[in-house]
Amino acid sequence: MDLHILDHRLRVTCISKNGLANFTHALIKLIFLRNRTRCKFFSLTETPENYTVVLDEEGFKELQPSEHLQVESSTWLPLNVVSNGNISSSSQAVGVTKIAKSVIAPLAQQHVSVFMLSTYQTDFILVREKDLSVVISTLEEEFNIYREVEGESVPVGCQNVSNVLQKNGKEALHPTVHPVLIPQNQFGVMSLDPDTLPSIATTLIDVLFYSNRLRC
């Protein structure tokens, strides 16, 4: 399997529900007016409590500091796992189950946190930039690792990173038990051609920014 370190430097932020109106200007620009910004990675997730916004550094510049905006201090890099070859039509995205076994579990053994971000097409594994050398050391046995640089996939050799892996060959692998929470929500998942976005803009804007009575 191949692991691609994508060419985005991401920030993970959180906007409180009652502060959303302060960010309508920036978010509409980021979502609907792609020519107005150089942001190339943007994700917005609404939960009952707040909004999680993941976006690259160009997009992050659009968000004005505010008491309603929490920003995780790290820079995150998105990883993408494919079953063979480059990220192209011939390659297969790898599902979350396999990712959990081959990426998340080994990283957890090294105390590396991940932030999973799934889309209709694929799953991104976000890791902190400062953990990258540990990530590479941990995963290079199982994966061919490539770093995307300006559209090119550059192989990453182990010599490229300082090996700070705490070798745990002598330790027994500890079985880890995680509690599983299943919320009642039911989700529809859809994918949209960016060119069709304008035709549903007012509907999306309505749902995103005005559908909650409390914040209208």
Place this chain on the structure above:
Amino acid sequence: MDLHILDHRLRVTCISKNGLANFTHALIKLIFLRNRTRCKFFSLTETPENYTVVLDEEGFKELQPSEHLQVESSTWLPLNVVSNGNISSSSQAVGVTKIAKSVIAPLAQQHVSVFMLSTYQTDFILVREKDLSVVISTLEEEFNIYREVEGESVPVGCQNVSNVLQKNGKEALHPTVHPVLIPQNQFGVMSLDPDTLPSIATTLIDVLFYSNRLRC
């Protein structure tokens, strides 16, 4: 000619250019999401310096007080002049030239200010609510005056208002000379079926809120 006092109580406000982002949330709601608000009269005019927003009291509630928002203290009522009958397909809107002669000039003699607001279809003459009795006294000789109340046109008799007109029958009419300024701007004027608004929403949002480099 008939003069209709329309059933809207309006506020005249001004948003500074560099404060626009604070009002994106409210303005997009007022412009594009008509089901979300009970605002029935809304006008936004961009000039090089700022935005003039005229809207009824329901719409005005959406604008958060801010250092970037100036609000004219009066409540204004829109008047509409038609050449005959009710405001309907059979009546003719009256042009600004005729309005200037028959409405604005006589009101100016009584020191009543007006705010002209032209649309593709018609011209509104806004007068301050506190000036209404003077307006009626001044114009009732030349016009049949009706007040729109919940969709009905109710004739306004002179007995309905306290006559505070300063009779100036003995004064000579003073010719008034006004300077005329002709800006270089060239305007396109178009009218839009509200149902087609969603299809151009992102374009309009782009032009309205993001077209000025300084404020993006």
